Amino acid sequence: MDPVLLQASDWQFVLENWQFLLLGTVVTVLLTATSLGLGFLTGFPAGAIEVYGSGRLQAAVSTAGVVLRGTPIVVLIVLFFFGLPLPRLGTVPLLEVDLKAFVAATLALGLRSAAYQAQVFRGAIQSIGEGQMEAARSIGMSERQAIQHVIFPQAIRRSIPGFQNEFTIVLKDTSVAFAIGLAELLTRAEQLYLQPGRDTAVMEVLIAISAVYFVLTFTTNRTLDYLNEVYAVPGGNE
Amino acid sequence: MTLLRVEHVDKSYGDEEVLHDVSFEMQRQDVEVIVGPSGSGKSTLLRCVNRLTEIDDGAIYLDGEEIHALDENELRRRVGMVFQDFNLFAHRTARGNVTLGLRQVLGMPREEAEATADDYLERVGLADQAESYPAELSGGQQQRVGIARALAMEPELILFDEPTSALDPELIGEVLSVMRDLADEGTTMLCVTHEMGFARSAASRITFLDDGRIVERGPPETLFEDPEHERTRAFLGELAGIQ
Numbered sequence A: 001m002d003p004v005l006l007q008a009s010d011w012q013f014v015l016e017n018w019q020f021l022l023l024g025t026v027v028t029v030l031l032t033a034t035s036l037g038l039g040f041l042t043g044f045p046a047g048a049i050e051v052y053g054s055g056r057l058q059a060a061v062s063t064a065g066v067v068l069r070g071t072p073i074v075v076l077i078v079l080f081f082f083g084l085p086l087p088r089l090g091t092v093p094l095l096e097v098d099l100k101a102f103v104a105a106t107l108a109l110g111l112r113s114a115a116y117q118a119q120v121f122r123g124a125i126q127s128i129g130e131g132q133m134e135a136a137r138s139i140g141m142s143e144r145q146a147i148q149h150v151i152f153p154q155a156i157r158r159s160i161p162g163f164q165n166e167f168t169i170v171l172k173d174t175s176v177a178f179a180i181g182l183a184e185l186l187t188r189a190e191q192l193y194l195q196p197g198r199d200t201a202v203m204e205v206l207i208a209i210s211a212v213y214f215v216l217t218f219t220t221n222r223t224l225d226y227l228n229e230v231y232a233v234p235g236g237n238e
Numbered sequence B: 001m002t003l004l005r006v007e008h009v010d011k012s013y014g015d016e017e018v019l020h021d022v023s024f025e026m027q028r029q030d031v032e033v034i035v036g037p038s039g040s041g042k043s044t045l046l047r048c049v050n051r052l053t054e055i056d057d058g059a060i061y062l063d064g065e066e067i068h069a070l071d072e073n074e075l076r077r078r079v080g081m082v083f084q085d086f087n088l089f090a091h092r093t094a095r096g097n098v099t100l101g102l103r104q105v106l107g108m109p110r111e112e113a114e115a116t117a118d119d120y121l122e123r124v125g126l127a128d129q130a131e132s133y134p135a136e137l138s139g140g141q142q143q144r145v146g147i148a149r150a151l152a153m154e155p156e157l158i159l160f161d162e163p164t165s166a167l168d169p170e171l172i173g174e175v176l177s178v179m180r181d182l183a184d185e186g187t188t189m190l191c192v193t194h195e196m197g198f199a200r201s202a203a204s205r206i207t208f209l210d211d212g213r214i215v216e217r218g219p220p221e222t223l224f225e226d227p228e229h230e231r232t233r234a235f236l237g238e239l240a241g242i243q
C-alpha cells in the first residue's frame, strides 16, 4: 500500500481514538508531575548543598549531578527499569499503567531533572549579592535564618525561568518512557498506528500527539508566566 | 561610661597589614567619626567591631565584655550597621525590611513588629513608604530604611560605613539629617564618613586613620583648626576643599 500523507480517513482514525490518546495524555501529565515533584524536592536541597555544604555530602551531591546530567535519559530509564530491584506493583486499570515502569520512569526523569534544577537553584543562590547575607547577619540573624528568610526567597524567584524551562523538557522527555513500554502518550500513539492496516496513519497520529504536547507546554508556560508576574517583587530579578 | 573599647587591634589580609595597633574608646552617646584615605582600613575596623571580620590580635570590649566572649548574633543585635550600598532585603517592603529582625531575632509577634517598624519608618520620615519595595525607593529613601532597620533592634551602638557615598549629591542631605537627629537624641554612633559638615557639627571626636594606623584623634575643633600632624591637615583640607 502506498502511504499517502495526511489523508482524511487517517484523521478520522485519530478522532475515533481520541479517548485512547486521552488516557495516554493523562499518564504523560501524571508522569510529568511526579517527575518534576521529585526533581524539585531533591534538586532544591541539592542546589543548596552545593553552595552551603561541605565535605563528603557536597562531593557526593555534585558527583551524582555530573553523572545524571551526563547520561542519556533513555539509558537512565532502561537502567532504572531493569536494574533497580523494584517489586512488581501491578497495573492501574483503565490507564493500563504498569506501576513498576511508572516508578522507574519517575525516578529516572525526576532525578535527572533534580540534577538540572540543582544547577538552576545553585546559580540563583550565587547570584544574590554578598551584601544580603551581611545585612541579615548584621541585625543578629544566624546564617541559617539568613539563608531561610533572605537568600532562599530571592533565589527561588530568580529560579522560576529555569524551572519553567525544566518543565518543558521533562514534559517532552516523558516520551522516552516509550522505551520501557509505559502507556504514556507516545506509547499509545505507537499502539494505534501499529494496528494492522494503519501504517498510513503514522504521520497523522504523531502530528496529533505533538499538538497535545504543544498545547500542554504552551498553556502551562503561560500560567507560570502569569504567576511569575503576580508574585514578582519590584527589582526582584536584578 | 565607656561603651566601646578597642585595644591594640591588628588585622592582616595575607601579608597586607590592614589595621595596626588600633586603640580607642567611646563613651555612651558619643559620635565618633573616622576619616582616612581609601584602603586605610576604615571599613575593616568597623567590621571588626560587629565581627563581620575577625581581628588577629588585640581585644574589643562592648560595655566591658570582650566581644569574642559574646554570642556573635547577640553582639550583632547590640551593634547595628548601616552599609554604603544600603543592602536592603530586595524581596521585602520597607516595613518588611524592618520587621524581619524584630520577628526572627527578637521573636516579636507580627502585629507588634509591624507597629514597631512603622514607628521607626516614621522616625526616618518614611511613614508613607512602608509598603514600597527597595527598587521603588530612591537611594536616600533606601538608606533611611537601612537606618530604620538598624535602629529597630535598639542597638547600643550603630556603625555607619560611608552611608552617603553611594548617593547622588541631592539625596545626601536627607540621610545626614536623620543621622544628625540620632546624634542629638544621644545615639552612640561610629561613623566612617567624609561629610565634613556632619563631622564638624555632630562628632564628639574625629579619628584620622591612615595605612591602618590612627594618626591623630581629637575633637573636631582641634582636628580642623589645629591638628598635630601635617598629614591630618592636608587630608582634612583636601576633603573640605572637595565639598
Ligand SMILES: Nc1ncnc2c1ncn2[C@@H]1O[C@H](COP(=O)(O)OP(=O)(O)OP(=O)(O)O)[C@@H](O)[C@H]1O
Residues within 6 Å of the ligand: B013, B018, B036, B037, B038, B039, B040, B041, B042, B043, B044, B045
Ligand atoms: N576581605 C578582604 N580580603 C582581602 N583584602 C581585603 C579584604 N577587605 C579589605 N581588604 C584590603 O584591606 C585594605 C583596607 O580595606 P578597607 O575596606 O578597610 O579600606 P577602607 O578604608 O574602608 O577603604 P574605602 O575608603 O575604599 O572604603 C584594602 O587594601 C583592601 O584591599
Ligand SMILES: [Mg+2]
Residues within 6 Å of the ligand: B042, B043, B044, B161, B162
Ligand atoms: Mg570602606
